[in-house]
Amino acid sequence: MTDIPAIDALYQESRKFPPPPELVSSAATNSTRIYAEGDDHQNFWEERARSLVWRHPWDQVLDWSGAPFAKWFTGATLNVTESCLDRHASATPSKIAYYFEGEEGDSRTITYAGLLEEVSRFANGLAELGVEKGDRIAIYMGMVPEFPVALLACARLGAVHSVVFGGFSPEALADRINDAKAKVVITCDQSRRKGQTVDLKAFADAAIERCDSVEHVVVVARTGADVNRVPGRDVDYRELVSRQRPVRPATECSSEDPLFILYTSGTTGKPKGIVHTSGGYLVGATTTHREVFDLRPDDVYWCTADIGWITGHSYVVYGPLANGATSVIYEGVADYPDKDRFWNIVEKYRVTQLYTAPTSIRTFMKWGDDFPGRNDLSSLRILGTVGEPINPEAWMWYRDVIGKGRCPIVDTWWQTETGHMMISPLPAVTETKPGSASMPLPGISADIVDDEGRSVPFGGGGYLVLDHPWPGMARTIYNDPDRFVDTYWARFSSPAEGRWRYFAGDGAKRDEDGYFWLLGRVDDVMNVSGHRISTLEVESALVDHPSVAEAAVIGRADPITGQAIAAFVTLKAGVKGNQPLIAELRDQVAGKIGKIARPASIVFTEDLPKTRSGKIMRRLLRDISEQRKLGDVTTLANADVVQEIARRAQMQATTEE
Numbered sequence: 001m002t003d004i005p006a007i008d009a010l011y012q013e014s015r016k017f018p019p020p021p022e023l024v025s026s027a028a029t030n031s032t033r034i035y036a037e038g039d040d041h042q043n044f045w046e047e048r049a050r051s052l053v054w055r056h057p058w059d060q061v062l063d064w065s066g067a068p069f070a071k072w073f074t075g076a077t078l079n080v081t082e083s084c085l086d087r088h089a090s091a092t093p094s095k096i097a098y099y100f101e102g103e104e105g106d107s108r109t110i111t112y113a114g115l116l117e118e119v120s121r122f123a124n125g126l127a128e129l130g131v132e133k134g135d136r137i138a139i140y141m142g143m144v145p146e147f148p149v150a151l152l153a154c155a156r157l158g159a160v161h162s163v164v165f166g167g168f169s170p171e172a173l174a175d176r177i178n179d180a181k182a183k184v185v186i187t188c189d190q191s192r193r194k195g196q197t198v199d200l201k202a203f204a205d206a207a208i209e210r211c212d213s214v215e216h217v218v219v220v221a222r223t224g225a226d227v228n229r230v231p232g233r234d235v236d237y238r239e240l241v242s243r244q245r246p247v248r249p250a251t252e253c254s255s256e257d258p259l260f261i262l263y264t265s266g267t268t269g270k271p272k273g274i275v276h277t278s279g280g281y282l283v284g285a286t287t288t289h290r291e292v293f294d295l296r297p298d299d300v301y302w303c304t305a306d307i308g309w310i311t312g313h314s315y316v317v318y319g320p321l322a323n324g325a326t327s328v329i330y331e332g333v334a335d336y337p338d339k340d341r342f343w344n345i346v347e348k349y350r351v352t353q354l355y356t357a358p359t360s361i362r363t364f365m366k367w368g369d370d371f372p373g374r375n376d377l378s379s380l381r382i383l384g385t386v387g388e389p390i391n392p393e394a395w396m397w398y399r400d401v402i403g404k405g406r407c408p409i410v411d412t413w414w415q416t417e418t419g420h421m422m423i424s425p426l427p428a429v430t431e432t433k434p435g436s437a438s439m440p441l442p443g444i445s446a447d448i449v450d451d452e453g454r455s456v457p458f459g460g461g462g463y464l465v466l467d468h469p470w471p472g473m474a475r476t477i478y479n480d481p482d483r484f485v486d487t488y489w490a491r492f493s494s495p496a497e498g499r500w501r502y503f504a505g506d507g508a509k510r511d512e513d514g515y516f517w518l519l520g521r522v523d524d525v526m527n528v529s530g531h532r533i534s535t536l537e538v539e540s541a542l543v544d545h546p547s548v549a550e551a552a553v554i555g556r557a558d559p560i561t562g563q564a565i566a567a568f569v570t571l572k573a574g575v576k577g578n579q580p581l582i583a584e585l586r587d588q589v590a591g592k593i594g595k596i597a598r599p600a601s602i603v604f605t606e607d608l609p610k611t612r613s614g615k616i617m618r619r620l621l622r623d624i625s626e627q628r629k630l631g632d633v634t635t636l637a638n639a640d641v642v643q644e645i646a647r648r649a650q651m652q653a654t655t656e657e
């Protein structure tokens, strides 16, 4: 476990918080019995599946005969939008599905009846453009009400959406469109961010120049900016939907038909198209949303994630809608117009559950208690976090300053690949410990293993594995089933013995009580503000620059963003490393991947520390960046370079201050 930093030093945390008694007495899920029920995995999930709308029932709950390619609820048919929309539109038509809050303070409310109508019109519009079941549709949008509408309209038709986060560059968008051969792209004229506008349509145009598969582009007018319109290809969203009928029968899909593809970074330069299917995914997302947030009919739930990430797919769109919840969607950033915007929104809508990322919580902490102090936060009942490990200090701040000590914190561990939460407390059942995601949810089974794949006893650390299939698990990597097996299953499974273990890529420790403490990635994947970024992708973007000979990238610990990207760059002969070049290289990465992948620091160096076989020793670069005593350098081919890099990194750190 050499790659897990300071495993033993972490978390001497001993505080424990039982669920508040008033929550225990009023919550639907309030007994530890639920964990025992979950031990019978298939029965547990089958019972949850009954709360959704199916057209035709299943023959089998789980077909694991093709492991590790799972099938859940085989033989069943459904259309996920009938669980998310139709049943609520008839039972509670005027219930609010979404409160939309624009960054400039404009707002809209969307009822379940209204949402069903809009989705049906857009589904008809997409059908008019030739979209059919199984077609892939790329979605590249800002956080506006039409964003969930776009996902659901695809689902209504059985088309497969591939959402690309609106902060990604044209190049990243083009790669994803091409991998999935998307037929239609749905975008906005512009998006709003921090009082500025982002030219999404122009970015989409630049991407589509390189994409042969795209037949049409649907443009939602968010700002009304005068954008380029390609005749015959581009269609205005409003013009398209207003000429459609408000009804669209949902296309019957098999439980295992793909619902969406979502790309995520791995340890190579090529993102993986994670494929999720319909029935099992919806069962998992809906159940966890209801049980982890103790959802009640009058709640106003707010997940701050962008729909461009898995958290938005599962906990802004599918889970909350299938549960008939009322959610808030906020378009912009947390410090516009001021640093109390989130707390204004909590007060304005009387938010009961807030689900956000540790990086945001640490940022709020840095801004100070005065900002949340300006608003009435007494409506809050449950606080959630996701995306990266939360340090006990930030956890306590969240509990005390935002939750006023009344609200349990649910630290939810999961991934794009798992589709829904895996490890998390149940707020009215589980005693929580600051910094621990606690235990696998009912119906989920996890373990910690050592390098040889042996289960590590309580008190020890190792690699986190999931050792039983679950309904929302990724079914494959689009176009690359071998990579799916190699990346997640090969390392710790023994197919001969019929034992399959999914390797998540995270290190974890389990304490004497069986609580899991997540320790971050053990592979070459960084986690910056809860976003997964591959070191290799950033390195390739840097090396593409004409001045760069070689680059190595690592994630160094950062008090706000969890990790910050630190790049070490060797330049081609005769090129001088200076500030303008640093700026140019950061732009280069923003252009190739997106602003989120821009290195926080770039150090120029004559050489990079390498093993004799030529492998870059990223561990040493991490030691340098975090100003630790340097690890073993004896295996290096060029040991002297390390001191020189350390000196330069130190110099740069000093000039930054």
Ligand code: WT7
Pocket (backbone or CB within 6 Å): 264, 310, 311, 385, 386, 387, 388, 389, 390, 411, 412, 413, 414, 415, 416, 417, 437, 504, 505, 506, 518, 519, 520, 521, 527, 530, 531, 532
């Ligand atoms: C990786 C997955 C799941 C939605 C957001 C990110 C890290 C996620 C936690 C948590 C510690 C966490 C892991 C995981 N992670 N949640 N509660 N505690 N680490 O989705 O981009 O697929 O990234 O995020 O390292 O492997 P993702």
